[in-house]
Structure formats: structure tokens, C-alpha cells
Amino acid sequence: MEIIKTDFGLRITDFDDINLALTLDCGQCFRWRQLTENAFSGVVQKKEARIIKDNGELLFLGSAKDEFLSLWYDYFDIKRDYGVILQNLKEDPLLSQAIDNYGTIRILRQEPWETLCSFIFSSCNNIARIKGIIERFCTAFGEGVGNSYSFPSPEVVAKLTVNDLECIRAGYRIPYIIDAAQKVVDGEVDFECIKELPIEKARESLMKICGVGKKVADCVLLFGFNKLDVFPVDRHIERICKTMYPTGLPECIKGYEGIAQQYMFHWQRTTTKPKKEA
């Protein structure tokens, strides 16, 4: 891989180990917009990015090299070798088929606070609407970043009331967001601490927040703390476990259950119908 500065931004050469469209739109993150078949824009931390996938290269429009190294290299977890991991997952026939069809879906290293809020919003909700809620949340309470807005900080949210937040149309989840912000601000939930805790303790800590159960906590651990051995079980995964893995999950996913989960999730969501099968 090589990072080349050009007049429009950066070229990342020889990095083809990502299905960009699926990685950005597989339900792990909610702030990326697809502009064309191969172009995406989104906000991470205080940076707005426009990314184009061009053959084996990634183009970052308007980005500088130090920004790439300090933010995007980490966000896309580029140093991790997915080739080896996926090769192991492919011992399972279903995963093998999914990986052949979808290519490399990478688990992004998102910010814990944004991930926590996003998955509080996700409860009993659909992805299209989760995106809408988060967009309104950022527009109303974030800071201007390029043509968009940053994710609202816990400090800002902790001072808001249920009335203030009505405009984002998140229904019964609004008090949960306020509770999360307050527990983060007063230190009752400490991300630096959670980072170091064993999974059980980390999950327990997140579940002190009202509106955070096991599934939401596990999504935060997987997508916000890169705990790749965590396996969040939602209704899609529940279904696939019952029908495809009635005797238990395959051994080959050990250590990377979270990555396997993403393939199962996408497979279940796109290749099966929720209702009647004739």
C-alpha cells in the first residue's frame, strides 16, 4: 500500500481488501451516504470525507496525508489482515458462500459514544429510520463540519430535555439517550475503562444505561471497541441461528464471531424473506 498526494486529495494504492459499499452500509454505521455507485460521503469525528473506490485504489477527496494516518487508517482498521481471518471463516459453507458473494466487509473502528447512541436508536427500528433519526440528531445538536454536522457530544446531550429532543422523532428512546449522556459525562460509564475490561464486565458496565440491554451493549463492544469476538444477537441472527445453526455456531469463527455475524446478518437480511416462504 502506498499513500500518494495528488491535486484532489489522496490516492491509496494497492488496497483492495474492502467492499466499500457493503462496509459502509451493512448496518454497523449510519452516517455514510452513497453518492454514486463508487462514491461515498460521511462524517467521522470532526472530519468530513468523500471516498471513491477506483479499481484497487481508494481516493480520499480533500484529505491530507496526516489526516489519513491519524484517522482513516485506524477507522478502516487497515492494518488488520482480513485475508487470513476470512479464509478461516470459509470453513463454514454458509459463510464461504457469503464471503464469496460480498467480498471483504470490514468492522469499522467507530467512536464508542456515537456507536452507543446509534444502537440505542436502533432498538425495534429499521435501518432507514435509524439513519433519519441520527441525521436529525446531528443537524440539530452537532457542530458544522463541511457540508454536514458532527455527532453531538455527550456534554451537549446531557443538558438536553425530552422536549428539546422531540424534533429528532426517536420516540421512547429519547430518555435513554439522555441517560446515556449523563452517565458518560459523570463518569459512571467510562469508555477508557471499558476498553480494558473483560467482555463480561464491559457489557455489564454499558448495561447500567437505561435502554441498553445485551444486544445493544454487544453492538457497542463490536463496533465501538473493535471487540471482534463479540456476537450480537438480534432478530435476524436469532432466526439464522435457529434455521442454519441449530446445533450451535461453527468452531471456525472462534475469535472472530463479530465478523462472522456481519456476514450472517447481511445474508439473512438480503436473501430471505421475513414472511411466508411458499
Add this chain to the structure above:
DNA sequence: CGCCAGGCTTCTA
């Protein structure tokens, strides 16, 4: 219009 959505909390037996 009715079904369903990357669940959780609270109530009930």
C-alpha cells in the same frame, strides 16, 4: 392500510 423494524423495560403468572 397493515406489517415490521440490528430491543428494552415493566408487568404478570
Add this chain to the structure above:
DNA sequence: TAGAAGCATGGC
């Protein structure tokens, strides 16, 4: 301790 109800909203 397990299971159901209620929850707020809108995409499809």
C-alpha cells in the same frame, strides 16, 4: 424466572 405487553415512529 419465563413470557407477554407496551413502547413511538415511519419505511415499505
